[in-house]
Amino acid sequence: MSAVPADQPHPGAWVGVWRAPGTQPEASPLVDHVLSRVHASLAEVGEVSLGGLSDADVERLVDELTGVTSRLTRELCRVVAEADRRRLGDATGARDVHQWWAGRSRHTHADAARLSRLARAFEEPLHAPTGQALAAGELRVEQARVIVGAVDAIPASVRTAEGVTRIIDPGVRAQARDHLLAAAAEHDAKALRRLGKRILDVVAPELGEAQEAATLAGEESRAGATADFVMDDDGNGRCHGRFSLPSYIGAMLKRHLLALANPARHTEAELRDERGGWKPLCRRMGEAFIEYVERYPVDATPQTSGVNATIVITMTLEQLLGEHATALLDDGTRMSAAQARRLACEAGIIPAVLDGEGRVLDLGRSRRLFTKAQRIALGLRDGGCTARGCETTASGCHAHHDDPWSRGGLTDLANGRLLCPRHHRLAHDSRYAMTVHADNKVTFARRT
Known part of the structure; x- marks a missing residue:
């Protein structure tokens, strides 16, 4: 910032101006001066042609x-x-300073x-x-928050494995703070948080293991006690949800989905979106989650009243055979008949086919699914997806009935083929015609 002009008194000269008790103070020239310089400097930065x-x-x-x-954040914290x-919030009835500040700044309360x-x-x-390291610009706000939290989390005492309670010396917290401040020069907030959880291993190694065990036990207990899962259908063909799970379960789920979303399992066409651009990881993870649920082994699903937890789709025979029809799920929602036929190939969904008067003509059975031995045989025969030009390996494919099982097709090798998830959808999409060639490869063409 620029120096104070020679014709102006030094800002320090304005400090401590006397005023009569009970009178409203005038705006401080010191604050006016400081803020004008801050805004002027920021304006100069904004005028730089990058x-x-x-x-x-x-x-x-x-x-x-x-x-x-x-540095600015530290000064904001100080103010x-x-x-x-x-207690400036008392003037407006605010419960605390953050409520008062949120109302003035349009920050969220959190x-x-x-x-x-x-x-x-x-x-x-x-x-x-x-705070001084933050004021010097050597620290980031989130790093500072992590350091404060890690130091405050150090308990006053630790119970060792032998059942002895050991008092932690107050100086240990200062040592932990200094160690984390030094580490902040090379580690971001996420890495600092990991270091902070085991900081006693560094500053008090004789107590670190006992404290880490107690911390992990507490975290695991809270994670299990607060697990939740919420999912809602928006009425427009999509479900939205949130969940809270123990960290190790989250890690397992993420590892499974990453394996399904692995680009090595997919062709270049499958990795591109409808506009030809590369699908972001979040989109591929979403598609992997769909595949994860659709391909969950039916014989591994839990049972309720002796029946596997499967979805039942109700449709008339005309709907089952029709190209443009809908099917009713047992929870009252609907899907296209084409989608129902695709899922009937190997997902945990049972179609219940009714006659014109609503009587059950046929109730799908789990033997519609290809067995493990049949899947291996299909893999040896087809080598992977049978769509011409597709390079998806057998492990990434679904088993598809050429003559649909829902229309009486048999679950045998002669009537089966491997298709990757994308081509399996096309095989059941009424907008596309699938042609089987002499070499057992298939091609798809959009119907005109």
Whole structure:
């Protein structure tokens, strides 16, 4: 920032101006001066033409502005802490400073609360060095939050494996803080959080293992006790949901989906979206989750009243045979008959076919699915997806009935073929015609 003009008094000269008790203070010239300089400096940065800068100058701006952001956040925390001390929120009936601040700044209450807690922490002698590192631009806000949290999480005592309670010396927290501050020069907030969980291994190794065991036991207990799963249908053909699971279960699910979404299992066409661009990982993970559910082994599904947890699709014979028809699921929702026929090939879904008067003509049986031995034989025969030009290996394919099982087709090798998930959908899409060639390969053409 520019120096104070020679014809103006130094800002420090405005501090401590006396006023009569009970009178409203005038706007501080010091605050006016500081804020005007801040805004002027930011305006100068905004006027810099980035296109004409060298790569080195762009990198320098990124680095310096990142540090400036940290410094400004620390000063904001300092001012918020002062507002908390003065209970400025009382004037508007706010319960606490973060509610008052959220109303003035349009921050969410959660964001304001997080920064307010950090501001209060910096006022404590234990966390003052962390605030100073943030003020110097050496630390990022999330790093500071992680360090404060890790230091505060160190208990006053630890119970060892022998059942002895050991008091932790107060100086251990300061050592932990200093170690994490040093580590912050090389680690981001995520890595710091991992280090913070085992910080006693570094500063008090004789107590670290016992504390880590107690921490993990507490986390696992809370994770199991608070597990939840919520899913809602939006009425437009999609379900949305959220879940909270123990970390190891999340890791297992993610590993399974990543294996299904592995680009090596798919052709280039399958990795591109409807506009020809590459599908982002989140899209591929979503498609992997669909495949994960559709291909879950029917014989492994849990049972209720002696019946596997399968979905029953109800349709008339005309709907089953028709190209443009719908089917009714047992929960009251609907899907296209083409989708029902595709799922009947090997997903855990049973079609219940009715006559014109609603009587059951045929109830699907699990033997419609190809057996493990048949899948192996199909893999040896077909080598992978039988769609011409597709390179998906056998392990990534579905077993498809050429003569649909839902129309009386047999579940045998002569009537089966391997198709990747994409081509399996096309085989049941009424908009496409599938042609089987003499070499057992198939091609698809959009109907006109």
